[in-house]
Each structure stands twice: as C-alpha cells, then as structure tokens.
Amino acid sequence: MKRDIFQAIADPTRRAILVLIASNALTPNAIAEQFNTTRQAVSKHIKILNECELLDETKIGREIYYQLKIDKMKEVDQWLEQFKQIWENRFSQLDQVLINLKSKENGI
Amino acid sequence: MKRDIFQAIADPTRRAILVLIASNALTPNAIAEQFNTTRQAVSKHIKILNECELLDETKIGREIYYQLKIDKMKEVDQWLEQFKQIWENRFSQLDQVLINLKSKENGI
DNA sequence: AATATATGCAACTTTTTGGTTGCGCAATAT
DNA sequence: ATATTGCGCAACCAAAAAGTTGCATATATT
Numbered sequence: 001m002k003r004d005i006f007q008a009i010a011d012p013t014r015r016a017i018l019v020l021i022a023s024n025a026l027t028p029n030a031i032a033e034q035f036n037t038t039r040q041a042v043s044k045h046i047k048i049l050n051e052c053e054l055l056d057e058t059k060i061g062r063e064i065y066y067q068l069k070i071d072k073m074k075e076v077d078q079w080l081e082q083f084k085q086i087w088e089n090r091f092s093q094l095d096q097v098l099i100n101l102k103s104k105e106n107g108i
Numbered sequence: 109m110k111r112d113i114f115q116a117i118a119d120p121t122r123r124a125i126l127v128l129i130a131s132n133a134l135t136p137n138a139i140a141e142q143f144n145t146t147r148q149a150v151s152k153h154i155k156i157l158n159e160c161e162l163l164d165e166t167k168i169g170r171e172i173y174y175q176l177k178i179d180k181m182k183e184v185d186q187w188l189e190q191f192k193q194i195w196e197n198r199f200s201q202l203d204q205v206l207i208n209l210k211s212k213e214n215g216i
Numbered sequence: 217a218a219t220a221t222a223t224g225c226a227a228c229t230t231t232t233t234g235g236t237t238g239c240g241c242a243a244t245a246t
Numbered sequence: 247a248t249a250t251t252g253c254g255c256a257a258c259c260a261a262a263a264a265g266t267t268g269c270a271t272a273t274a275t276t
Contacts (some may be wrong), residue, residue, distance in 0.1 A: 010118035011264085015187075022194055029222070041265055043224070048263095062222050062273040073191045076184065079123075083181045086130055119234080137252065149235055151254065156233095170243040170252050220275070225268105232263070238256090245250070 005075050008052040013037065014045050018054070018068055025058060025065035113183050116160040121145065122153050126162070126176055133166060133173035 009015050017031055032042040046066060049055050054072045058065045117123050125139055140150040154174060157163050162180045166173040 004120075006120075006123065007118050007263095010115050012112075012114075013264090015114065019190065022191060027222075028224095038266075039223085040267080044264070047224085064223070068191075070191055070195045073188065074195065077188055077192070080181065080185055080188070082127065083130060083176075083178060084185070087178045087182065121234090135252075136254095146236075147253080148237080152234070155254085172253070218276080220273100222273080223271085225270085227266105227268085229266080230264085233261080234259105235261100236257105236259080238258100240255085241253085243250100243252080246248080 003048060003051045005052050005054065005072060006079075008049055008054055009076070011045070013041075014049060017042070017045055017049070018073075021055075021066055022068045022070060025056070025067035027063045027065055031066075111156060111159045113160050113162065113180060114187075116157055116162055117184070119153070121149075122157060125150070125153055125157070126181075129163075129174055130176045130178060133164070133175035135171045135173055139174075 009018065013035060016035065020026065020031060020034060028039055028042050028046060031046075032039045035042070046055065049066075050057075052072070054069055056067045056069050058067070117126070121143065124143065128134065128139060128142060136147050136150050136154060139154075140147045143150070154163065157174075158165075160180070162177055164175045164177050166175070
C-alpha cells in the first residue's frame with residue numbers, strides 16, 4: 001500500500017480530523033461525534049492516516065487517544081518550497097507567460 | 109463536480125505536471141513526452157487541474173500552452189498555516205501528548 | 217460472572233479515479 | 247483540396263477508495 005501524506009489530506013473529512021487532533025488527543029468516538037459520520041468511517045480514516053505515519057497513539061484503558069504527529073505535516077511544506085521560490089521571485093504571472101513564450105519562439 | 113486543490117495534488121503524476129509547468133508553459137503533448145503516459149491521460153489530468161483553477165491557458169495556433177497559476181498554490185500554504193503555528197510553538201511532541209491527557213483527566 | 221463499552225478488522229457495496237480507445241473539430245502542411 | 251497534426255470530449259474499463267455491516271477482542275461496570 002503506497003500511501004503518502006498528499007493522499008491523506010485529499011479527503012475533506014480527513015483534513016478536518018487532522019485539524020481536530022492537531023492540538024488535542026482524541027478517541028475515535030470523540031472524533032466521530034464532531035462529524036456527521038459513524039465511528040467505523042472515522043476508524044477507516046484513522047487507519048489511513050496511521051499508514052501515512054501521521055498519528056501518535058496513546059492507549060489508556062480501553063480507549064485509544066490519537067493525536068497528529070505534527071512534524072509529518074512539514075513534508076507538505078517542504079514540497080511547497082519549490083513553488084514558493086517561484087511566487088516570491090515572480091513579478092507578475094502574465095508577464096512570465098509572455099516571457100516564456102517569447103524565449104520558446106527564439107528557440108532558447 | 110466539487111474539486112479542490114488538495115485533490116489536485118493527491119496524484120503523483122499531477123504533482124509532477126505541476127512542477128513541470130511551474131516555470132514553463134507547455135503543451136499537452138510536450139508534457140506527455142516527459143512521462144511514461146499518453147497525451148489523453150495527460151489531457152485528463154489537465155482537465156482536473158483546470159477545474160481546480162490551477163492553470164493558465166494560452167492558445168497559439170492549434171497548440172495550447174498550459175502553465176501553473178502559481179498563486180493558487182498559496183491556498184495549500186494558507187491551510188498549512190494553522191499547523192505551522194503549532195509546530196513552531198511546541199517544544200516536543202511527546203510532552204504535549206502527556207500535557208493534553210493530563211488536562212483531560214482534570215476535566216479542564 | 218454477566219453485561220456494556222471501545223475498538224480494530226474483514227467482507228461487502230457503491231462511488232470515484234486513472235487510463236484507454238475512438239471520435240470530431242480546428243489549424244497547419246503538402 | 248487533401249492529408250496530417252494537436253486538441254478536447256464522451257464512452258468504456260479496471261482498480262481503488264469511502265462507507266456500511268457484522269464480528270472478535272479487550273477493558274469496565276454491575
């Protein structure tokens with residue numbers, strides 16, 4: 001199963017879950033209560049998030065508290081870096097389009 | 109069809125396309141040549157990226173040049189903001205888990 | 217000990233995706 | 247004018263994802 005963090009955050013429910021457990025450890029039931037969904041559905045999302053290594057687990061009695069392993073989110077930020085460099089250097093998008101086309105015409 | 113940028117970047121091929129056309133406007137055929145895939149497959153990815161308003165189109169003759177509308181990528185960065193605040197303030201992830209659980213025990 | 221609760225897991229169903237094939241249209245080339 | 251090229255679009259297909267149901271296990275309550 002090749003899952004990455006980008007797939008994890010593709011689903012809106014999972015994004016909401018991530019926000020929810022970013023600062024508080026919660027049980028699957030507690031999470032499910034926040035949304036219009038069943039515990040089992042949440043449980044599946046948790047499983048996926050777990051496969052992406054996005055979660056910390058803490059078992060207390062029969063309850064399992066999940067919390068976001070926040071460092072993992074940095075991977076998305078790192079991927080964004082390459083685009084940040086562009087949008088910080090670029091004066092205007094339209095200008096750039098024309099420049100690119102022009103350089104293509106000139107065979108550069 | 110409700111598509112958002114998070115779904116757009118969920119697919120590895122689409123992420124590669126985004127990087128490819130971040131600084132250069134390219135035609136679907138030119139994009140397809142870079143990968144082990146057909147023009148039609150790329151065409152479908154482009155359609156999705158277009159629905160997410162991630163692309164600029166420039167038609168020249170019978171060719172259509174696509175380029176990443178880089179500002180759109182900022183939306184991902186904005187979403188990340190909420191996590192950045194946490195990972196910048198937090199000393200250690202493990203400490204935090206314990207703190208959260210403790211406050212829960214105390215009914216705070 | 218018996219019952220209730222919290223959870224994970226596996227099987228199944230429905231929906232969504234990623235890809236291919238084939239078509240038609242517009243623009244270039246011969 | 248005819249053939250070729252670049253493209254989008256719709257139909258189809260296989261694979262994956264999201265959700266539901268049911269069951270097994272471990273802990274808590276009585």
